[in-house]
Amino acid sequence: MARRGATGLSGVLVIDKPAGCTSHDVVARLRKATGEKRIGHAGTLDPMATGVLIVLVGSATRLARYLSVDRKSYLAHIEFGTATDTLDADGDVVSSSPVPPSVLDALEAERILATFLGPQTQIPPAFSAIKRQGVPAYRLARDGADVTMEPREIEVYEAALSAIDPSGLTWQVRFSVSKGTYIRSLARDIGAVAGTDAHLSALRRTHAGTLGLEHAVTLEDACAAASDGRLPSLFVDPLPALGxxxxxxxxxxxxxxxxxxxxxxxxxxxxxxxxxxxxxxxxxxxxxxxxxxxxxxxxxxxxxx
Known part of the structure; x- marks a missing residue:
């Protein structure tokens, strides 16, 4: 007898996650479109973030342990002058401070970014899914609890300035980082080194391991393909991703x-x-x-x- 919710589908999808939805929302949409209950993802993206989300369908959900890769790459926008409680644009402003003119100097920006390269400890955001005494920290933070986050070991492989927007007091930065790194926390800490407040105003994941935006399809296209029985044509080869x-x-x-x-x-x-x-x-x-x-x-x- 076939297991309830099993369709025979089994593969790896790379979804270009849209802004404004959670990674779980993406999974829920695909479960509804396919009728397959065994769907998961490898590597959560915040609701504000877009880009590469690895989605595992059917028996491929068992690949999660292998595809939660150690290296991920992002294009981030860091806005200076204000800090938010979530450390990104989805949060409430909790402080503001003047922005030194040096922030708009490319050489100074590159100098600051260079200090964030290599192994280091990082304090994750209080608004995160990391559990404190069995409860996600973001739930405690939303309830007004004083949440203390423990530092964690991370590594930044690349922190390269792409552009400076003087009118928006914003840097565009390419990051390549280890698993577990919060770009929101990097934005906060970069602001502190620059002598002002800062938060992450936009984030796009460009690669998760060897899988990148060049492999990705939109959520709408994936759901349409699932409805038409064409989803397997969108699966990517898992062998190069596993390595x-x-x-x-x-x-x-x-x-x-x-x-x-x-x-x-x-x-x-x-x-x-x-x-x-x-x-x-x-x-x-x-x-x-x-x-x-x-x-x-x-x-x-x-x-x-």
Whole structure:
């Protein structure tokens, strides 16, 4: 008997998330359009943000652990002179301060941005989904609670100035950062170094790992394709996104989770992951253990490529 809410769809979508909706809203729209209940995402975007949102459909939801990638890239707009409670344009202004003329100097902007490169600790926003005693911090903050956020280790790989808008007192900056980095917090901290208040006025994610805007489709196009039965044509190949070595496997063995002999050229070891292709689709992720491959995650049905 088919499981309720299962459609046989299994694949990876890259959605260009529109502003004004949550990542969960995107998932809900696609569940309704497809009739498939097993849909999730890898890497949340704030409602204000747009851009790359990796959506996993059907058995591909089991890819979430692998596709919550360590490196993400953004185009951010930082507005100086005001701070908000959420650290972005969706929040209420909580303070204002004069903007030094040096903020509009490109050389000074580049100097400040350079100080944010590399490993560092960051204090996340109080208005975030990070849980405090089992409750999302944003709920506590909305209720007026004094929320103390613990610093976390992050890394900024790139912080490059793209443009300065003097009339809007705004920088446009390209960021490439590690998983768990809040661009809103970077905007706040950049303002402090510049000697004024600041908040994130716009944000667009351009890449999540190897998946970028060039792979993305709009939510409207994805829902239309789902209604017309064309959604599989929009799925992206998961193998490059995973970045693991890949090999083919005997369908019966992979589908029943049996160990496989390691192919020539793969160095023996423990913990090394390998994508297994079955009948042209992603059938499983195995781990290299000695001279064998042992199953870690098996996809039923296999994930479209």
């Amino acid at each position: 693991f070595p890949h090999t083919t496997g005997d369908p019966a063995s992979v589908r029943t989770g049996r160990a496989l002999p390691a192919p020539a050229g793969l160095a023996p070891g423990t913990g090394d992951r390998v994508s297994i292709v079955v009948d042209g689709r992603l059938g499983a992720v195995y781990r290299l253990s000695g001279s064998s491959l042992v199953p870690e995650t098996v996809f039923v049905p296999e994930v479209a490529r």
